[in-house]
Amino acid sequence: MVKAPPDHSPMVVDSQDLSSSTIMNPITSPNQLPIHSMRKKIIQTVFSNDCCIFLGETGCGKTTQIPRFLYEAREKKFKNLLNKKSQRNKNLIACTQPRRVAAISVAERVASEVNQNCGELIGYSVRFDEAISRRTKIKYMTDGMLLREALLDPYLRQYSIIILDEAHERTLHTDLLFGIVKQALEYRKKSQKNSLHVLVMSATMNVDLFSNYFNQAPVLYLQGRQYPIDVFHVQETQTDYIHASLITLFQIHRTTPLNEGILIFLTGQDEIDSICKTIKQIVASGTESLEPIIPLPLYANMTTVKQMLVFKQTPENIRKVIVSTNIGETSITIPGIRHVIDCGRVKTKTYNPQTGLEILQVQKISQAQAWQRTGRAGRECPGTCYRMYPEEEFEQLPSTPIPELLRCNLATAALQILAMGITNISTFDFLSKPDEKSIAAALRELTYLCAIQPSNDNTYELTDDGRKMACFPLDPKLSRCLLASSGLNCLEEMLKLVSIMSVDTIFLTSSNINEKMKMQRQKFTMNEGDHLTLLNVYKTFISNKKTKEWCQINKINRRNLLRACAIRKQLRRICIELQLNIKSCGTKYSLVRQALAQGLFMNVAEYLKENDYRTINDRHIVKIHPSSVLFGAKPSVVVFTELIQTTKRFIRDITVVEPDWLIESNPEYFKTRLSSK
DNA sequence: CTCTCCCT
Numbered sequence: 103m104v105k106a107p108p109d110h111s112p113m114v115v116d117s118q119d120l121s122s123s124t125i126m127n128p129i130t131s132p133n134q135l136p137i138h139s140m141r142k143k144i145i146q147t148v149f150s151n152d153c154c155i156f157l158g159e160t161g162c163g164k165t166t167q168i169p170r171f172l173y174e175a176r177e178k179k180f181k182n183l184l185n186k187k188s189q190r191n192k193n194l195i196a197c198t199q200p201r202r203v204a205a206i207s208v209a210e211r212v213a214s215e216v217n218q219n220c221g222e223l224i225g226y227s228v229r230f231d232e233a234i235s236r237r238t239k240i241k242y243m244t245d246g247m248l249l250r251e252a253l254l255d256p257y258l259r260q261y262s263i264i265i266l267d268e269a270h271e272r273t274l275h276t277d278l279l280f281g282i283v284k285q286a287l288e289y290r291k292k293s294q295k296n297s298l299h300v301l302v303m304s305a306t307m308n309v310d311l312f313s314n315y316f317n318q319a320p321v322l323y324l325q326g327r328q329y330p331i332d333v334f335h336v337q338e339t340q341t342d343y344i345h346a347s348l349i350t351l352f353q354i355h356r357t358t359p360l361n362e363g364i365l366i367f368l369t370g371q372d373e374i375d376s377i378c379k380t381i382k383q384i385v386a387s388g389t390e391s392l393e394p395i396i397p398l399p400l401y402a403n404m405t406t407v408k409q410m411l412v413f414k415q416t417p418e419n420i421r422k423v424i425v426s427t428n429i430g431e432t433s434i435t436i437p438g439i440r441h442v443i444d445c446g447r448v449k450t451k452t453y454n455p456q457t458g459l460e461i462l463q464v465q466k467i468s469q470a471q472a473w474q475r476t477g478r479a480g481r482e483c484p485g486t487c488y489r490m491y492p493e494e495e496f497e498q499l500p501s502t503p504i505p506e507l508l509r510c511n512l513a514t515a516a517l518q519i520l521a522m523g524i525t526n527i528s529t530f531d532f533l534s535k536p537d538e539k540s541i542a543a544a545l546r547e548l549t550y551l552c553a554i555q556p557s558n559d560n561t562y563e564l565t566d567d568g569r570k571m572a573c574f575p576l577d578p579k580l581s582r583c584l585l586a587s588s589g590l591n592c593l594e595e596m597l598k599l600v601s602i603m604s605v606d607t608i609f610l611t612s613s614n615i616n617e618k619m620k621m622q623r624q625k626f627t628m629n630e631g632d633h634l635t636l637l638n639v640y641k642t643f644i645s646n647k648k649t650k651e652w653c654q655i656n657k658i659n660r661r662n663l664l665r666a667c668a669i670r671k672q673l674r675r676i677c678i679e680l681q682l683n684i685k686s687c688g689t690k691y692s693l694v695r696q697a698l699a700q701g702l703f704m705n706v707a708e709y710l711k712e713n714d715y716r717t718i719n720d721r722h723i724v725k726i727h728p729s730s731v732l733f734g735a736k737p738s739v740v741v742f743t744e745l746i747q748t749t750k751r752f753i754r755d756i757t758v759v760e761p762d763w764l765i766e767s768n769p770e771y772f773k774t775r776l777s778s779k
Numbered sequence: 780c781t782c783t784c785c786c787t
Contacts (some may be wrong), residue, residue, distance in 0.1 A: 201785065229787055246787040275786065370783060402784065427783055449783030462783070506785090514787090575787035607782070672787090728780040748782075 107768055109139040109689045135163040136325040144168060144322065145175040146188075149264070152287050153300040153316040157309060159326020160477050164303050165267055166212050171241045172263055175222075184460075188770050194238070196258075197265040198245040200273045202228040202435055209233065210243040229575075230668050235489050245275035251519070253572065256522040257286045262298060269304040269312065270470050271432075272505035272534075278515060280533040282522070284316065292731070307501045315533050329480040335493040343445040346490045348380065351393070354441050359395055362440035363422040367475050369449040369464050374399045374425045375612065381423065383594060393421060398432070400426035403611055412436050431474050435481065442479040444472060446499075447493040451746075452509040455540035458720050460511075460629060461747040472496060483679050505534050512536060512544035513578050517553060517564075521572035525561040550704060550771065551582045554663060570680050574673060576600065583701030584677065586767075587694065592687035593677065594763045595694045601670040602636045603743055603755065605662045609729075622656060627731045631740065632758035633698055634691055635731050640666065687713070698769045699759045703742040707753055708776070715753065717745065718775040739764070739776075 122404035137144075137158075141674065147154050149172075149253035158164040174196055199205040207228035208448075213219060217746040220226065221233030225245040233240065240274040245266070264283050266276055290298045302312050306323070311320050340346040347366050368374050378397040380624050385395050398412050416422040424436055428448050447468045453460050472489065477484030489496060507515065527541050545562060548554045553568035564572065580600045583711045587596035602608060609623065626636035626642065639656075643663055673771055677684055687693045707724060710738060713736070715724050724745060726733050730753075731738070743755035765772045 244786065246785090250787055271785095273785070372781085403782075429784070431784090433785080451783070462785085518787095604787095606784095611782070669787095727782080729782070733780075746782085750781095752781080754782080 103504070105389045110675065117274060123140075126420075135167065135327055135690070137163045137167050140322075140324065141171055141579070145171055145235050145324055145772065147177070148172055148299055150303055150318055151299070152291070152297075153302070153319040154317070155309060155312045155319050155321045156204045156324055157304055157306045157321060158324035159306065159328060160474075161327045162328065164324055165199075165208055166215070168301070168303070169195050169214060169242075169263075169265060173240055192260045193262040193505075194242045195263040196248055196261045196262050196266070197240070197242050197267055197660070198248050198276065198279065199242060199243055200268050200271050202231075202244055202277065203433065204268075205242045205244050206231070209240075212242075214368065220232075229425065231543075232670070245273060245279060247276055248274045248280070252282045253521055256282060256290055257289050257295070258283070258298070259290070262296060263301065264298065265301045267303045267420055269302045270307050270502050272503060272507070274506040274510060274515065277505055277507045277533055278518070280315065280742060281519075282529045284531055289494070299664055303475070307469055309535070310370055314422050315699045328477065329484045331476055331480040331484065332486045333489065334486065335477060335489045335491065335496060337435070337492060339492060339495060340490050342378060343447060343490045344368065344775070347443050348377065350443050350488050350490070351381070351423065352384070354443075354486075355392065355395065358441070360419060360421045361438070363424065363438040364434070364441045364443065365424065365436065365439045365478055366425045366443040366445075366447055367428065367430065367680045367710045368425060369447050370427060371399075371401050371403065371611070375402060375550075377425055386445065389613060394419065395423050397423045397425060400424055400428070400430055400436075402432055403606060403609065403659065405659065409434070426692035430478065433473065436478075437482065439481065440476055440483070440485045442485070442487040444487060444489045446472070446489060452501075452504075452508075453511050453540075455537055455543045458508055458543065459722065459723070459747055459751070460598065462604060468723065469499045470502045472499065507532070508534055508536055511547075512540050513657070514548045514576075516541065516544040517548055517568065517572050517578055520554060520562060520564055523570070525557070525563060527562075528560060547704065548578060550768075551578050551701075553578055553582075572683075573676055573680060576604065579701050579704070580604070581701075582671070585682070585695055586700035588677070588682040588684070590687070590693045590697045591683065591685040592690070592693040592697055593682060593684045594686035595691075597670050597673055597677070598666075598698055599633055599637050599694065599698075600639045601666040601673060602640055606659075606670050607729075608636070608639060608659050608663045609668070610659050611729075626656075629692065629731075629758075630695060630754075631732050631737075632730050632755045633743075633757045634694065636755075637691075637694070639663075665719050695759055696763050696767075698757055699741050699763045703771065705742045705745065705753075705769050706759070706764060707775075709736050715740070717773075718751075723750055724753045726749045726756060727754040731756070732756050 159187050159281055205226045205228050209224055210220045213224040221235050222237050224240045225234040225236055225238035227247050268277055269276060287298055309321050313321055378399050381395055381397040385392050396416050400412050412424050424582055446467055448462050450465050451460055451462050476487040481489050519527055524530050552565055553571050554562040557563050567585055569576050574581040584596055587593045607753060624640045626635050628638055706717050708717045710716045713725060737758040739759055739761050740756045741759050742753035745753050761776055
């Protein structure tokens with residue numbers, strides 16, 4: 103029924119032909135976690151070293167148990183010693199997480215384990231939400247939140263223990279924190295004010311890198327607690343991983359009980375929507391009298407209501423199949439999953455400092471990610487994982503993903519490092535040092551934005567504006583837009599706009615959005631471009647009381663728009679603190695466009711021919727993204743928020759500007775660049 | 780004629 107294409111041999115998924123391996127150990131109840139037998143060793147290792155590395159499988163309890171162990175051990179010790187110094191300092195224990203949900207849910211769980219409310223002894227701190235009191239000693243927080251705190255105090259003196267959890271993920275924020283805590287360790291040792299202990303926790307990968315970085319810090323292995331998972335690989339490389347996944351799905355479907363859920367990892371919305379459609383068609387065709395399947399897509403840009411469907415229990419005689427992007431890898435835990443199908447790919451954004459281009463493309467996953475996906479099959483009972491790539495290919499995958507810091511524009515990171523008083527970025531002690539070209543590009547960008555100025559040999563200092571820009575949790579280009587709008591009396595409008603630009607798209611984009619809905623959306627269109635259109639949507643949302651109904655009718659992503667409202671509130675407070683001129687321009691929108699032009703002047707494109715544009719910065723040939731209201735129109739000069747290469751090079755979120763605005767605000771920059779003047 | 784995912 104599902105036939106393999108003729109150009110390659112059909113895939114065989116038969117356990118006898120597959121290489122198989124079993125991972126992990128049987129489960130035990132929470133109080134008998136293997137980690138409890140290592141309690142003494144853990145405490146001793148942390149307190150007798152400046153820094154140590156703990157490696158642990160998922161489910162070993164390190165995140166929930168270790169902060170508590172350390173707190174309890176220290177309390178006991180201080181009771182005996184009556185250490186006065188410790189009472190003067192806050193002595194907090196921080197445990198960072200890459201994701202908000204993790205920080206919040208772990209804190210709540212640990213609090214309940216000690217029979218307290220969250221926000222008492224154990225609390226959390228994430229953007230827009232915290233549960234912290236004077237009594238709080240153990241603070242679960244997002245890595246980004248601790249990084250923000252480091253801007254105010256680079257030595258993080260509130261904390262006596264800092265735990266960097268999920269370090270193998272190599273998020274931008276955790277990687278920057280590595281450099282910061284290392285510096286804090288040295289300073290606080292020298293100053294002898296109070297000591298700091300750093301603990302790096304990671305999946306079992308890349309030990310040497312972490313250990314070497316912290317002067318051969320000791321490493322402790324923690325045993326995992328997971329149900330066994332049988333892992334199967336295909337025998338030959340698959341040319342079509344979607345097709346291979348589909349065949350595997352139906353093989354599992356035919357041979358296992360219907361109550362065993364299946365989770366398929368694919369790379370993006372298009373693939374997922376289309377495979378869900380195919381699954382439905384195959385079952386409906388009835389050629390093989392298959393038992394019914396409910397295929398459920400799962401990706402970030404869905405309504406919350408649709409996302410929640412994956413948590414709902416399906417009727418007993420129907421198979422639940424979830425087809426997910428990597429959101430299902432770490433962010434959302436779905437109950438009832440017994441089988442995982444891993445296509446071995448992920449869509450990733452990479453920045454090329456040479457060309458200044460960002461590329462969004464499908465790439466092979468790392469071994470760490472493969473294990474993460476595999477682990478999703480064994481949360482509640484033993485499971486199986488089918489990998490759509492041969493075992494040899496798995497062996498050749500990189501053990502961990504390329505750190506985010508090495509594949510993103512460094513402007514924001516560089517501004518933060520400079521704001522912490524490090525004047526030469528190249529001397530910052532990176533765990534993995536970015537390309538010098540990447541650093542240079544960031545410094546050039548910040549210089550153009552008048553955020554920094556060179557002082558002498560490779561050192562830079564912040565300008566007055568730069569100091570203000572570092573206060574905003576924004577891309578420096580957008581911070582510049584805010585400062586510019588303050589000068590042009592349209593900061594109220596720009597606050598709304600910058601907030602929308604800080605969230606994922608506010609339009610729902612699923613494939614079942616038809617022409618009629620698109621027409622519906624056109625009523626928001628402003629001829630000057632996407633930015634004013636977005637502003638229009640925001641204002642209409644507010645005047646319609648932010649209701650669900652309004653969002654439903656207009657196919658607007660309410661979650662993202664509400665998030666934008668929260669961001670606006672936060673940014674506005676920062677503007678007040680910085681004593682910016684907060685005025686509204688009413689409907690004199692050309693002022694808003696001028697302010698945009700001042701922040702986005704490095705993102706200018708001129709019309710060339712046949713729908714092609716050329717960027718004035720690096721002379722890339724680009725097209726207007728089909729999602730733009732200016733798609734098909736041919737304005738001669740535009741600014742854009744983002745340039746990204748997918749199937750083509752696209753510019754997104756575009757506004758028509760007057761060349762004169764650009765030249766007046768930045769004569770030096772545009773003297774040689776603009777061809778129309 | 781189209782947008783992986785987090786986070787301040």
